Amino acid sequence: DSGVTQTPKHLITATGQRVTLRCSPRSGDLSVYWYQQSLDQGLQFLIHYYNGEERAKGNILERFSAQQFPDLHSELNLSSLELGDSALYFCASSLSGGRQYFGPGTRLTVL
């Protein structure tokens, strides 16, 4: 158990819909990272938040957005969903450096 929690575990929705994925970092960790893992693209970095502020953006689509709240939990919002957005979404938390603790992921299926 990494100490990082993600909800929901599974999400099935239709194209065009909007969903919110939630991540609670390990106690004391200020950084939250979001990654997407799809069959064709592998594991890709999406966005990094540190203590409520956006620190870095990766290959995140404009339809996707994220935020980190004062209690340090983070949400990833995916809108106008397409079939290709079906993937595993992981969040990871870190206190500092490259050692990150990953959550169990949310499996999103867009039908």
Added chain:
Amino acid sequence: DAKTTQPPSMDCAEGRAANLPCNHSTISGNEYVYWYRQIHSQGPQYIIHGLKNNETNEMASLIITEDRKSSTLILPHATLRDTAVYYCIVLRGAGSYQLTFGKGTKLSVIP
């Protein structure tokens, strides 16, 4: 961040040492070598990291060549639970620490 090259797959007999190589010939002086693994579709798990010197922890050993252009992750006594995809990642030691995952090495531990 420097690119890495890993063999796509390797087999190892249970109980034997697994030696996973990684080439990172363009690594810079301030870049660290990190190893993560992903068991099936679970969240990636941190294994070990190093800068110049060899490192050992309860999971593995990391051997970095003197010129730092390659490294080897050693699992001293592989078990079936070590079957996973292993990722070698080079990370600059400053700023945002987003992880860039390549295709990794699929290690199969055989009974």
